[in-house]
C-alpha cells in the first residue's frame with residue numbers, strides 16, 4: 204500500500220475543501236490533511252506538520268498563493284505546490300508556474316487532481332534523488348586525492364575543484380573568469396605537449412588520454428602532475444566537455460629519479476672492477492697458454508665467458524639508465540650493415556655451442572648510424588633467440604633492402620610469444636609471464652634498449668611469433684635517417 208501523503212491545504216471555502224478531499228479519495232490517494240487559511244497557520248503547519256504537498260487556492264481573505272510560494276522560497280523548502288483555483292487566465296498560469304508552482308487545477312475540473320498530485324510528488328522525488336546524487340558526486344570530487352577540472356570544447360576552464368586548487372596552488376575562480384587557456388600554469392617546456400594532448404581531445408581524435416607534465420604553482424614551485432582526461436560527447440558525437448582528473452606525482456617522480464640515479468651509479472661502480480677482472484683474466488689466459496697448463500686455461504676460459512656475460516649485463520643497465528635520463532650519446536657514421544651482422548654472428552657463435560647461427564645477408568647497404576649501438580641490438584636479439592629456444596639448435600639471421608633502408612630479421616624456433624604480449628615485449632621491464640617463462644633469466648630491458656636504439660635511427664622494430672614454433676624479430680633501419688622519414692609502423 205502507498206504511504207499516507209501529508210497534504211497541507213490552503214482554502215477558505217469548506218465545501219471546496221470537501222470536494223477536493225472527495226477527489227483525492229476517488230483517486231485512491233491515501234492522505235492526511237491539514238486545512239489552513241491564514242498565513243500564521245500556514246507557516247506553523249509547514250514546521251509542525253511537515254507536508255509532502257501543498258494544495259492552495261489563490262486568494263484567501265488575508266493571504267494568497269503568491270505569498271505562500273514566497274514563504275516556501277524564503278525557507279528554502281522544496282515542497283510540491285499545486286494551485287487549485289476557480290479561474291485562471293493564461294498570463295496568471297504562466298506567472299504562477301514561474302513563481303515555483305508545479306501545476307494548477309481548475310475547481311471545475313478536479314478529476315485531474317489525483318494524477319497532478321502523484322506527478323508532482325514523483326517529479327520532486329526524482330529531483331531530490333538527482334540532487335542527492337549530485338551532492339554525493341560533489342563530495343567525492345572535493346574530497347578525493349585527485350583534483351577535478353572541467354574544460355569546455357574550446358579548452359577553456361569551466362570548473363575547478365578545491366583539491367585542484369590545492370594541488371596547483373592557483374585560484375580556480377580567477378582562471379575561470381579569465382575565459383582563456385594560455386597554459387600559464389604549465390611549465391614552459393611542457394606547454395607544447397600539454398597543448399597537443401588538449402587538441403587531441405578537442406578535435407575528438409581521442410576519447411581519453413593521460414599526460415605527465417610539470418606545472419608552476421601559484422607560489423612559483425615546479426611540480427609534476429599526471430592528467431587523466433576524457434571527453435563527454437553529445438548525442439551527435441560532438442565534444443561537449445573535457446573532464447580531467449589530476450594527481451600530484453612530484454614525489455613519485457623524485458623517487459624514480461633517485462632509483463635511476465642509484466642504478467646509474469651502481470652500474471658505473473660495477474663496470475670498473477669487472478673491466479679490470481676481464482683484463483687480468485685475458486692476461487692469465489695468455490700466461491697459461493704459454494705454460495701449456497690446459498686444464499687451468501679451460502677453467503679460465505669458462506670464467507671469461509661468465510665475465511663477458513656480466514659485462515654485457517652491466518652494459519645493458521648503463522644503457523638503460525642513460526636512455527631513461529636522456530643521456531645516451533649516439534656517435535654516428537656510415538658503415539656497412541651486412542659487415543656488422545657478419546661480425547656479430549661470428550662473435551655470438553663463439554658464445555654458443557648449442558645453436559648454429561646462420562647468416563643470410565641480402566645485398567649490402569650502407570647505413571648511417573651508431574655502429575656500436577646497432578651491434579648491441581643484434582647481440583640482444585641473437586642472445587634472446589638462443590635463450591628462448593632451448594630445444595632447438597639454429598637461429599637464422601637475414602637482411603634485405605627495403606623502403607630505402609635495410610630490414611634485419613632474427614628468427615628462432617623456440618617457445619614463441621603469446622599474441623597478447625607481442626606489443627608489450629618492447630616495454631621496459633616487461634617479461635612474458637606464464638608456465639615455463641620464469642625459468643629464463645633476464646631483466647626485461649634488452650628489447651626496450653633495442654626499440655630505443657632502432658627508433659632513434661628513424662626505424663621501427665616488431666615481432667611475429669607462433670607459440671611453440673618460434674619468433675622472428677624484425678628491425679627496419681633507414682639508410683640515412685637524416686634524410687628519410689620513417690614511412691610505416693611495424694607489423695607489415
Ligand code: ADP
Pocket residue numbers: 583587588591615617618619620628633634635636640644645646647648649650651674
Ligand atoms: P629479458 O631479459 O627478460 O630477456 P627482453 O627485454 O630481452 O628481456 O625481452 C622481454 C621479454 O620478451 C622476455 O622476458 C621474453 O618473455 C620475451 N622474449 C624476448 N625475445 C624472445 C624470443 N626470441 N622468444 C620468446 N620470447 C622472447
